[in-house]
Amino acid sequence: MKGKNRESVTENILQMYKSIAEELGERGQEVENIGYYKDFEIKNSGLAISDAYIVKLKDSEDNKTRNENEQKEKIIYEIRDQDNNLIASVNELGEIQFEESYLESLREINEGYFDSLTLDEAEFELPEELERDDIVLTKEEIEEKQSERRISDISKAIGSKEINSYSEMKTDQTPVFDKVVNKQEIDPNARVTQGETLADMIPEIKEKGIVKVGVVYSDYSKGQNGRFSFVGIDKDGQIQTVDSLENTQGTTTGQTITSINSRDGSLVEQEQVSGLVKINGRSTTNGQEEMLSVRVGQYGILEVDYVRADLSRDKDERYLSAPIETKNQRPTSREVRDVMDKNRNTEIEEELERAEGEIERDDNAELRNIDDTASNDELTPDEVIVLENGKETTIRKEAAKAKVSPEEFARKYNERGGKTPDEKIEAIHEEIEEEFGTPSRNR
Numbered sequence: 001m002k003g004k005n006r007e008s009v010t011e012n013i014l015q016m017y018k019s020i021a022e023e024l025g026e027r028g029q030e031v032e033n034i035g036y037y038k039d040f041e042i043k044n045s046g047l048a049i050s051d052a053y054i055v056k057l058k059d060s061e062d063n064k065t066r067n068e069n070e071q072k073e074k075i076i077y078e079i080r081d082q083d084n085n086l087i088a089s090v091n092e093l094g095e096i097q098f099e100e101s102y103l104e105s106l107r108e109i110n111e112g113y114f115d116s117l118t119l120d121e122a123e124f125e126l127p128e129e130l131e132r133d134d135i136v137l138t139k140e141e142i143e144e145k146q147s148e149r150r151i152s153d154i155s156k157a158i159g160s161k162e163i164n165s166y167s168e169m170k171t172d173q174t175p176v177f178d179k180v181v182n183k184q185e186i187d188p189n190a191r192v193t194q195g196e197t198l199a200d201m202i203p204e205i206k207e208k209g210i211v212k213v214g215v216v217y218s219d220y221s222k223g224q225n226g227r228f229s230f231v232g233i234d235k236d237g238q239i240q241t242v243d244s245l246e247n248t249q250g251t252t253t254g255q256t257i258t259s260i261n262s263r264d265g266s267l268v269e270q271e272q273v274s275g276l277v278k279i280n281g282r283s284t285t286n287g288q289e290e291m292l293s294v295r296v297g298q299y300g301i302l303e304v305d306y307v308r309a310d311l312s313r314d315k316d317e318r319y320l321s322a323p324i325e326t327k328n329q330r331p332t333s334r335e336v337r338d339v340m341d342k343n344r345n346t347e348i349e350e351e352l353e354r355a356e357g358e359i360e361r362d363d364n365a366e367l368r369n370i371d372d373t374a375s376n377d378e379l380t381p382d383e384v385i386v387l388e389n390g391k392e393t394t395i396r397k398e399a400a401k402a403k404v405s406p407e408e409f410a411r412k413y414n415e416r417g418g419k420t421p422d423e424k425i426e427a428i429h430e431e432i433e434e435e436f437g438t439p440s441r442n443r
Contacts, residue, residue, distance in 0.1 A: 009036045009135055010145065016053060016084050017142045024057065032056040032075070035136035037127070040079075042096065045122035049087065053080045054126070077124065090124045153239055154214065154231055192306045192324055193341035201279055201290070204244045209234045213242060215294055215302045230277060230292070245277040245292065257293060257307065257319040260340075271295065273321075276307070287311040288342070293321055306340060308348050320348050379413060381406035385421045398425055402432045 013034045024030055033056045040052035055078040077090040088098045098119060107114045130136065137145075192198055198213065199205045205213065210232035232240035256270050275294035282290035291307040305321035312318075322340045338345060379385065381396040399409035409428060416424045 005133075006135065010137070012036070012053065012082055012084075013135070013137055014142060014146060014149075016055070016080065017139075018146070019084060020055070025060065028060055029057045029076075030060045031139050031142070032058045033136055033138045034142065035126075035130075036134060038131060038133035040127075042119075043123040043125050045119050046117045047119065047122070049079065049081075051082045052087070053082065053084075054078070055080065094124050096122045096124050191337055194337040195341055195343055198324070201282065202242070202244045203281075204242060205232065208232060208240050210240055210242070211235050215304060244280045246280055257305075257321050258317070260320070260322040273305070288347075290342070291319075292324075293319075308340060308342065310348055379410060381410050385425075387425075388420065388422050393425070398428070402429055404432060 013036065016034060017031055021031070035054045035056070037052045037054065038050070040049045040054070041047070042049070056075065057078065058075045074092045076092055079087040079090070081087055085102070086099050087102045088096050090096050096119075103114075103119075106117075127134075192201065204210070212233040214231045214233060215229075230242045230245045232242045234240050257273055257276075258270055273293040273295045277292050279290045279292065287310060289309040289311060291309060293305045293307050295303050295305075304324050306324055307319050307321040309319050320340075322337075379395055381399070382394055385393050385395070387393060395410045395413060396406045399406040402409060412428045412431070413424055416427065
């Protein structure tokens with residue numbers, strides 16, 4: 001096949017995949033592959049179809065979950081022409097059902113030819129080998145080619161000559177265009193904080209009809225924030241700028257952020273991000289800012305966090321962030337969203353100060369130990385406790401003095417809220433002394 005014809009066929013396959021995807025989803029099916037056959041013969045029928053496109057279908061993952069008890073996966077085929085008109089359907093038993101409109105068109109073109117056909121004996125069978133002009137593209141190959149098209153469009157829009165990867169985040173509308181590989185998506189109703197979604201934070205998203213916000217990475221130092229840019233995609237698939245996101249760090253990033261790096265707040269650590277953009281219209285007069293950060297995570301996936309900043313602090317101690325729920329990241333817990341919600345937690349200074357001390361000691365912290373709820377702070381047996389006189393101890397050391405297990409001493413310690421470490425430790429020793437009748441530290 002000549003290059004131009006192959007390109008035309010590939011384009012037809014991409015458009016066909018795009019146009020039937022939504023309908024298939026409603027039927028609980030998805031494309032496995034789409035093949036083009038220059039001349040496709042329907043066995044035992046006398047019928048040959050020129051420029052036939054055959055779509056191989058299978059049950060979608062969701063549908064397979066709903067039908068776990070079925071012994072056999074239902075796979076059917078659709079035969080379409082180059083204009084994406086349905087010619088015939090093939091069920092799981094191999095039975096062919098021709099479209100009446102197609103049969104009528106055959107009769108009108110050549111009634112004698114139509115009468116010679118034996119369609120009631122027709123059998124569906126794919127050729128064992130592809131002819132020179134035939135093409136078969138899998139779902140993965142189709143989506144990869146669609147991604148290449150999308151990246152090319154975005155590259156032109158942001159003025160970058162080369163883009164390495166691209167991620168997408170849904171906002172509050174249902175996309176009607178093709179998906180891309182290496183994507184991230186925010187669920188339309190997912191909350192970034194306890195009270196707001198990304199679309200609530202950036203009114204421009206709704207105003208421009210943007211249905212996805214894409215994170216673009218380029219080797220060239222261009223875009224909103226050096227190698228990273230945020231772009232919008234509207235319901236027609238057109239690229240839109242997101243002017244509400246403003247560069248804050250220039251072309252050199254690597255800013256250190258105190259990051260709640262897990263969905264439940266069980267890990268808080270300092271990390272460097274590769275990009276940081278300010279959300280316009282979200283700043284306050286006391287130096288509070290709201291931002292989005294970007295980092296390249298595991299397997300090269302782009303990760304986006306929501307960031308709150310206290311600009312009155314040193315630059316390495318002013319940012320607190322938490323993940324935005326994506327296809328690759330599970331939703332955060334209510335406790336995490338509450339800490340990030342400026343209406344529920346007006347200031348973040350205390351959290352940053354407590355996190356600094358915890359991270360300096362152990363390289364990481366837990367949200368419960370840095371939030372404003374003292375009663376949920378918990379220590380493990382080997383975490384260092386600094387006493388009022390400057391000396392250091394641990395739960396394990398105190399447990400040894402009391403001659404009880406470290407787990408028992410830790411439980412008693414963590415159950416006592418609202419007191420200093422010295423007061424907690426002293427009270428536990430007194431409790432054990434009363435229980436055993438002798439000074440616990442001398443038993």
